[in-house]
Every structure is written in C-alpha cells, then in structure tokens.
Amino acid sequence: MDESYVNLIVNRQGRVGVAQLNRPQALNALNSELMDELVHALHAFDADDSIGCIVVTGSEKAFAAGADIKQMANAGVVEMMNSPFIGYWDAVQRIAKPIVAAVSGFCLGGGCELAMTCDLIVASETAQFGQPEINLGIIPGAGGTQRLTRAVGKSVAMEMILTGRRISAQEALQFGLVSRVFPAASFMEESLKLAAAIADKAPVALRVAKEAVNRAFESTLAEGVLFERRAFNLLFATEDQKEGMAAFIEKRAPVWQGR
Numbered sequence: 001m002d003e004s005y006v007n008l009i010v011n012r013q014g015r016v017g018v019a020q021l022n023r024p025q026a027l028n029a030l031n032s033e034l035m036d037e038l039v040h041a042l043h044a045f046d047a048d049d050s051i052g053c054i055v056v057t058g059s060e061k062a063f064a065a066g067a068d069i070k071q072m073a074n075a076g077v078v079e080m081m082n083s084p085f086i087g088y089w090d091a092v093q094r095i096a097k098p099i100v101a102a103v104s105g106f107c108l109g110g111g112c113e114l115a116m117t118c119d120l121i122v123a124s125e126t127a128q129f130g131q132p133e134i135n136l137g138i139i140p141g142a143g144g145t146q147r148l149t150r151a152v153g154k155s156v157a158m159e160m161i162l163t164g165r166r167i168s169a170q171e172a173l174q175f176g177l178v179s180r181v182f183p184a185a186s187f188m189e190e191s192l193k194l195a196a197a198i199a200d201k202a203p204v205a206l207r208v209a210k211e212a213v214n215r216a217f218e219s220t221l222a223e224g225v226l227f228e229r230r231a232f233n234l235l236f237a238t239e240d241q242k243e244g245m246a247a248f249i250e251k252r253a254p255v256w257q258g259r
C-alpha cells in the first residue's frame with residue numbers, strides 16, 4: 001500500500017496491481033488531482049516487472065460519477081482548451097500492460113469513459129453505465145462519443161448520449177460494453193481472479209496482444225491483419241515463445257521470463 005496517494009488506494013495482489021479510486025464524498029468524481037494520482041500509479045505499475053495486469057476499480061457505490069462538475073462549472077472555452085485534464089484519459093490509453101476496469105455502482109460520464117479507456121470492463125450486477133453529459137448542456141469529452149459507439153453500436157450509443165439514460169450491468173453485457181457480470185457479493189474476488197489469470201501469461205505476448213487488438217480500432221482490416229502478422233512473427237524472437245511451446249510438448253507448466 002502506498003501512503004502518498006490522497007484520492008487513491010493502491011495495492012498489489014500477487015502479479016495484479018490494484019488502483020482503487022477513493023473520493024467517496026463525491027462518488028469518485030474525477031478531478032485533476034485524482035486523475036494525476038491515477039496516471040502516476042498506472043505508470044508505476046507499468047514500469048514494475050512484478051506486475052502483469054492492472055485493475056482500476058472504485059467503491060461498491062461508484063466506480064466514478066463522472067468528471068468533477070464543480071471543478072469545471074465556471075471554466076471558459078479557452079481555459080478548457082488549454083487544460084491538460086482530458087489528456088489524463090489519453091495517458092491511461094498509453095499504458096502498455098492490460099488494464100481491467102472493475103465496475104460497481106455508478107459509472108457515468110468521464111467515469112464510463114475511463115472504464116472504456118481500459119482494456120476490458122467487468123461489472124458487478126449493481127453497475128450502471130451512462131453518458132449523462134447532455135443533462136448538463138454538454139457532450140462527452142473524454143472519448144465517449146467514439147468509444148461507446150465502437151463498443152455498443154450507433155443506435156444504443158445515440159440513445160445513451162442523446163437521452164442520458166443509464167443502462168444496467170445486464171444491458172451492458174447484452175450490448176457488449178462489458179465482458180462479464182458478477183454477483184455483487186463475489187464481484188471483487190472474481191475481478192481479481194480474472195486479472196490474475198491475465199497476469200500469469202507471458203508478459204511480452206500480453207503487451208503485443210493488447211497492441212494488436214487496439215489496432216483494430218485504428219486501422220483498416222488489411223493494415224490490422226498486417227500488423228498482427230508482424231507482431232506474431234516477432235514473438236518467435238522471444239524466449240517465452242520457446243518456453244511456451246517446449247512446455248506444451250513436455251506436458252508441463254511454462255515458466256515465463258518476460259523476454
């Protein structure tokens with residue numbers, strides 16, 4: 001546990017690094033102080049060879065109820081343009097290790113955008129996802145119009161963004177926004193188990209797999225397939241590929257070196 005964070009609880013569970021948003025008085029509303037700490041913690045996990053996967057989570061009541069409305073309310077257009085605030089979401093996207101967003105309770109606005117910036121989302125049955133910015137006279141500003149549309153398709157994204165309607169965990173599962181929904185009682189345990197299963201895989205292959213899947217959102221099919229082929233071939237230069245295949249043939253568990 002790192003004592004230097006004010007709005008974050010950071011701990012390590014085996015090879016899983018956990019960053020828990022902790023501003024309970026504001027339902028984890030994301031202000032620049034919290035986002036700065038989060039990005040700092042993610043960079044530290046990314047640089048730590050003993051960590052294989054990262055979990056970003058919140059409280060039982062709220063993953064995050066959005067960007068901090070009180071911090072933004074009086075800002076002008078130039079102030080917003082010059083603000084580094086939205087850049088924190090870009091910084092999360094640049095983390096190389098897999099990040100699981102483990103969502104319980106409210107996951108709204110910038111909070112939903114933060115979860116979508118992570119690599120996969122798992123939810124407690126209590127989770128509620130939404131982009132309610134329209135109710136404030138604005139639109140999502142940290143990637144929501146783009147990432148939600150890619151995740152759930154045009155009609156559902158339009159409905160959520162134009163009406164501000166919140167969707168349940170079950171709806172999020174049905175629409176493909178989340179990969180799993182766990183019972184509230186076992187949600188954290190199951191989320192950590194999933195992250196641990198990821199963290200146990202070959203580190204270089206994990207990093208390259210994340211890059212390759214993300215490439216699907218940034219390129220044509222032909223370019224993406226070419227990227228995948230080069231990345232696939234490149235992994236044959238790693239010791240972990242030799243170990244993984246030798247272990248399969250020798251019917252034993254592989255021991256990854258991360259090189």
Ligand code: CAA
Nearest residue numbers: 025026027029065066067068069070109110132140141142
């Ligand atoms: N920013 C700042 N403070 C927030 C907040 C937010 N996004 N969400 C909640 N809070 C604060 C409330 O002001 C309240 O503080 P006080 O006790 O000091 O008044 C405290 O958290 C508890 O909130 P509520 O009393 O409202 O709790 P509730 O259970 O009645 O309602 C809720 C919960 C439905 C989530 C409601 O708080 C809410 O609608 N929050 C705002 C959601 C929202 O609009 N998010 C989008 C923000 S804009 C954005 O994110 C832009 C972007 O794309 C980057």
